[in-house]
Amino acid sequence: MSAVGIVAAAGSGSRLGADKPKALVELAGRPLVSWAVDTLLAGGVDEVVVAVPAAERDAFAAVLPGSVALVDGGATRTASVRAALSAAGPHADAVLVHDAARPLTPPDVVARVLAALAAGVPAVVPVLPVVDTTVVVDAAGTVTEAVPRAVLRRVQTPQGFDRAVLVAAYAALDDALVDALVDAAALTDDAAVVRAAGVPVTTVAGDERAAKVTVPHDLHLAALQATR
Numbered sequence: 389m390s391a392v393g394i395v396a397a398a399g400s401g402s403r404l405g406a407d408k409p410k411a412l413v414e415l416a417g418r419p420l421v422s423w424a425v426d427t428l429l430a431g432g433v434d435e436v437v438v439a440v441p442a443a444e445r446d447a448f449a450a451v452l453p454g455s456v457a458l459v460d461g462g463a464t465r466t467a468s469v470r471a472a473l474s475a476a477g478p479h480a481d482a483v484l485v486h487d488a489a490r491p492l493t494p495p496d497v498v499a500r501v502l503a504a505l506a507a508g509v510p511a512v513v514p515v516l517p518v519v520d521t522t523v524v525v526d527a528a529g530t531v532t533e534a535v536p537r538a539v540l541r542r543v544q545t546p547q548g549f550d551r552a553v554l555v556a557a558y559a560a561l562d563d564a565l566v567d568a569l570v571d572a573a574a575l576t577d578d579a580a581v582v583r584a585a586g587v588p589v590t591t592v593a594g595d596e597r598a599a600k601v602t603v604p605h606d607l608h609l610a611a612l613q614a615t616r
């Protein structure tokens with residue numbers, strides 16, 4: 389089975405607040421995007437396409453190997469992945485979509501996602517259990533109910549898909565958005581895109597080390613892990 393990796397790296401990182409796009413922020417001497425690309429390749433992906441902020445293409449090209457293809461990302465993560473998917477070669481059997489913002493994802497997670505796809509599932513995501521009590525609040529912040537956490541999972545990346553399934557789901561998404569059938573804001577990941585097309589999404593074990601770098605504290609924690 390051949391697999392192409394897509395790295396979503398076109399975000400600004402407003403919550404991190406760095407002086408450059410988040411994917412170019414360094415962790416132990418290397419930009420986050422470089423860690424993400426290396427993880428995909430080490431886990432068994434054959435080639436990688438990275439969605440980057442259009443204005444920063446040269447800066448990304450300077451830190452990534454020439455074998456990595458770059459495309460201009462969009463205004464949302466979904467738009468960035470859609471752009472990269474269009475640029476990904478049509479020969480691959482599978483597509484893995486990964487966040488540049490998850491630099492320390494162990495290659496084992498990539499391998500687990502690939503193994504599930506090789507076994508025949510159309511879509512698979514790495515997940516972790518929810519360990520805190522989890523509640524719903526109203527507009528005033530008052531707790532209205534507690535959610536049974538045993539059935540909840542935190543979803544990570546890379547998320548894996550049969551290539552034809554993901555391409556068809558993104559095409560259907562375009563149609564649904566034109567017809568206003570889908571709330572684009574609810575599509576926080578690629579699994580949501582295929583689920584909107586009626587595709588079942590299975591799960592494999594994620595890893596705490598695959599945590600997303602979102603706020604400055606996350607980067608401090610990642611720096612401690614990276615140098616251990």
Ligand SMILES: Nc1ccn([C@@H]2O[C@H](COP(=O)(O)OP(=O)(O)OP(=O)(O)O)[C@@H](O)[C@H]2O)c(=O)n1
Nearest residue numbers: 396397398399400401402403463464468488489
């Ligand atoms: N238009 C966008 C927005 C996000 N992403 C990517 O999606 C991943 C997850 O998004 P997030 O962590 O929210 O990154 P940002 O959007 O950059 O962060 P923020 O919301 O704080 O600005 C990141 O690797 C980010 O680069 C992307 O490719 N294109």
Ligand SMILES: C[C@](O)(CO)[C@H](O)COP(=O)(O)O
Nearest residue numbers: 465487543544545576577600
């Ligand atoms: C794709 C993702 O990382 C899965 O957990 C997450 O949905 C990204 O959310 P963000 O708000 O774009 O950081």
